[in-house]
Amino acid sequence: MTFYDRGDELDGLETAFESQGHDLYVVYGRRRVGKTELTKEFCGDRPHIYFLAAQETEHRQREKFVEKVAEYFDDRVPRIDGWDDAFDYLGEKLATEQLVVAIDEFPYLVEENDSIPSYLQSFVDKQLQGTDSILILCGSSVSTMESEVLGHESPLYGRRTGQIDVQPFAFxxxxxxxxxxxxxxxxxxxxxxxxxxxxxxxxxxxxxxxxxxxxxxxxxxxxxxxxxxxxxxxxxxxxxxxxxxxxxxxxxxxxxxxxxxxxxxxxxxxxxxxxxxxxxxxxxxxxxxxxxxxxxxxxxxxxxxxxxxxxxxxxxxxxxxxxxxxxxxxxxxxxxxxDHVATTFEDVCQEAIWEKIRHGELGPYSEVGRWWYGEDEIDIVGLAPDADRILFAECKWTSEPVGHALVSQLREKAERVRWGPDARDEEFALFSKSGFVDGLADDVSDSWSLLGLNEMDVIL
Missing domain, CATH: 1.10.10.10 (Winged helix-like DNA-binding domain superfamily/Winged helix DNA-binding domain)
Incomplete structure (x- = not known):
């Protein structure tokens, strides 16, 4: 599969690998979001050991892990009796070379042996710490990763030097x-x-x-x-x-x-x-x-x-x-x-709002989201950090151009939003798939932004 984007995530991993000292990075997120592709892309041409855990017996998992380590170092596969020995073996090898060690689907190891985090704690404290290598623990079971790796009760708590919560792509x-x-x-x-x-x-x-x-x-x-x-x-x-x-x-x-x-x-x-x-x-x-x-x-x-x-x-x-x-x-x-796409369009419009905020074309707002009370609902409301300014926006995925009626409706609903002082500043925005009726732009004040698909295409 072609690798797309994830530039910020790669930059974080690259900075960690190039810096002095060891790193323990946690990469997690929902299934299918691209955690494995991100990890493999980072490993790339760097010296690395990539181990993909499977739903197998603990003994077979451990055998395959040790075989991977031995294969990289062109070493004879040693006899290993437990995970503590397996990580000791890896630690001996890392003393000689800077490596990326990636364990993918880490929760599968924990399923078979819930002491794995304790063995890894000992490995990090005693052996990884003295190297410039990076250990990446990757997993799709968010609950397991948050409890067994990131959680306060985990033996690994406080050992990580970074984490990436991989999210689906925004629009x-x-x-x-x-x-x-x-x-x-x-x-x-x-x-x-x-x-x-x-x-x-x-x-x-x-x-x-x-x-x-x-x-x-x-x-x-x-x-x-x-x-x-x-x-x-x-x-x-x-x-x-x-x-x-x-x-x-x-x-x-x-x-x-x-x-x-x-x-x-x-x-x-x-x-x-x-x-x-x-x-x-x-x-x-x-x-x-x-x-x-x-x-x-x-x-x-x-x-x-x-x-x-x-x-x-x-x-x-x-x-x-x-x-x-x-x-x-x-x-x-x-x-x-x-009707289904209309909900998605609201989220895309939120992305456009944030882009305009970042570029100083609206501004600044620290929170952006939907608002509703009783029968009233506004697609997008932005709240200024100092509580003296508020943004109201509506998003219309319709086949007809937006006209004066929506302007009046939004003004009326805005008056019923209780937030900030009475003398607050108000900004308005309208998003429309099919544009706006002739003359609407001339009939609204400078506090209004009218954004059709052409304008959104430029913003996004």
Missing amino acids: QQARDVIAYDLEEAIRSYAVTGGTPMYLTLFDYELPLKKNIQAQILSPTAVLYNEPEFLLRTELRSPARYMSILEAIATGHTTPNEISGATSIDAGPLSKYLQTLRRLRLIGREVPVTASAKQSKRSRYQVADEFLRFWFRFVEPNRSSIEEAPAVVYEGTIEPNLP
Whole structure:
């Protein structure tokens, strides 16, 4: 797979490797986000030992690890009785040469022997510390990496010199891959999200419709069963989690709504939601003006565009897709895709807002997010760090140009947002897929920014 972006992450690893002394780097994140590709790209032409752990017995894992070390040093494979001996052997070799040592899927080692972190603590303290080498621990099980490597109770706590929480690509990063014009790129991103593997499966010389049919709606395609596969690798009984994800993807975003859609009582539902958040499959959102810890006005959203697409359009229609995928696309997906993309468009507009803030074209705001109260909702609200200025923005993914009605509506809703002093400064922005009616720009003040796709293309 072609390697894209991750420049900041590579720079961090390169700086660590070139600096004096040892390093212990932790690379973790959801499955498919590109942790292995990042690690391999960094190893590159540098002297390195790359070990990919597997779901095997502890004895076989240890054998393969020692074989990897011996192979690099062109050494006879020694007899090793335990992980302490294995790491001692590695330590002896690192005394002679600066290396990158990468252990990928580290949680698989911990599954078979939960004392591995203790052995590694001893290795870091006694042997790695006296070298210029770097040890990278990489893993997809976020919970295991956070508890067994990064957590306060871990023997390795305080030993790491850096960590990379690898995230899916934002839209700006994904555009390096998506070879469509901006409008079609936003539609495509609403389907694949920013997971590198999903992005690179699409053939951007083909229309989006063809990619969806070939890569998602075909029962033989990788993405057809991908979410179910991901859940089964993390959870023993994924059925209820599947129901919750489908409920959220189809618009049931509050705990009460999710409970009603799934018939799961509030108590158990809370635990399921916590697990899905821990796995980074959903996110919890509160109004940007509210406290995340104290607010009871929480909403949940599927944290990945592809999963949101799949649970909205694929999971409820599996039987029909097996029989007539083209009919499902034309009758269900195509008519409802604009509504699905509208949510993604709001997130892309948030990226554009942050770009304008960074370039001093808006400014400065320290928090940007959605706001709602009762029946009122504003797509984007920005809060200034000194609480004397606020930004209001609406995002319209519609086929008609935006007109004066939206300007009036946004002004009215802005008056009902209680934040900052009465004399606060206010800025406004409108984003529109289809542009604006003639004369609108002349009828609003300088505190308004009107941004169509052409303007967004420049910003992004």
